[in-house]
Amino acid sequence: MLKLFKLLGNKRLFILLMGLILFIAVMGFTLGPRLNLSWPEKFLKDTVGFVQSIFYKPTSYVAGLIEDVSNLRSLQEENEALKIALSHYTRDKARLNWIEQEYIELQELSHFTEAQKNQYNYTYKIAQVVSVNNDPINRTIKMNLGSNDGVKVGYAVMSIDGLVGTVSRVSNFTSTVKLLTTMDAKDPNSNGISATALGKENQVFGIVETFDHNKGMFLMNKIEDSSSLAIDDTIVSSGVGGAFPRGVVIGKVKDIQVGEYGMTYTAFIEPTASFSDLKSLIVVYTPEVLE
Incomplete structure (x- = not known):
């Protein structure tokens, strides 16, 4: 019996010693410089990754479900807003179609001529600036569209x-543009612009006919009633007289004062367009070019 205990004790010592040697060998092997993982490491990483994936998928699903539930309210509100916007669009589209049809019928009943029907059917062409004349008295620019492109004297030119x-002048391939900064009511060769306020076309009317170089603003004169005009109103051409197209933006109201003789009012208009460093222009073709 004593021999048996000694034998078992020796075996345990032997197994413990072999395990210690194996452990040290594995540590030395794994800690050494190498590029690839050993198969035990690969097995361990794959096993851990597999277990993590088992727990990750349901966890992420539950987290996503909770997030979807929390977003459900906002999605519902957004859906309601889109429905309202769609109903407004449908209503406005039907209203505009009705107005268009009524306008056509009124034209027919009033025996409108083709020229009257096409009065405001403008077309536009892009031009590039080729030169600039910086004469302070008569500042002009030259663009690369001319009579061969259908350009005529008096056509309005705008930027974006x-x-x-x-x-002001037209040759075969180029045209000269006289800038609005040269406008002067005292100059008989200077044409005024019939203007109104955007959204108040039936309430406001005046003539933009002078540019004040000191203030850098247009003067809109002959305003009979200033009660409907307000600071920061957008001033656009009214199209009355036919010299300028209808609805082109001129500037914004910055001040309103009593006119020279106290009978009318004058508005100071800050231009929306820049008159320096112009590169691209838009020529507004009047309907007669299409005939």
Whole structure:
């Protein structure tokens, strides 16, 4: 019996010693410089990754479900807003179609001529600035559209920001544009612009006919009633007289004062268009070019 205990004790010692040697060998193997993982490490990582994926998928599903539930209210509100916007669009589209049809019928009943029907059917062409004349008295620019492109003297020229000037001379391939900054009511060769306020077309009327170089603003004169005009109103061309197209932005109201003789009012208009560093222009073709 004593021999048996000694034998078992020796075996345990032997197994413990072999385990310690194996442990040290594995540590030395794994801690050494190497590029690839050992198969035990690969097995361990794959096992841990598999277990993590088992727990991650349901956890992420539950988290996503909770997030979807929390977003359900906002989605419902957004859906309601879209429905309202769609109903407004449908209503406005039907209303505009009805107005258009009524307008056509009124034209027919009033025996409108083709010229009257096409009065405001403007077309537009893009032009590039080729040169600038910085004469302070008669500042002009030259663009690369001319008579071969259908351009005529008097056509309005604008930038993407607003009205810039009118065509004063035309050659075959180029045209000269006289800028609005040269406007002067005292000059008999200077044409005024019939103007109104955007959204108040039936309430406001005046003539933009002078540019004040000191203030850098247009003067809109002959306003009979200023009660409907307000600071920051957008001033646009009214199209009355036919010299300038209807609805082109000129600027914004910055001040309103009593006119020279106290009978009318004058509004100071800050231009929306820049008159320096112009590169691209838009020529407004009047309907007669289409005939």
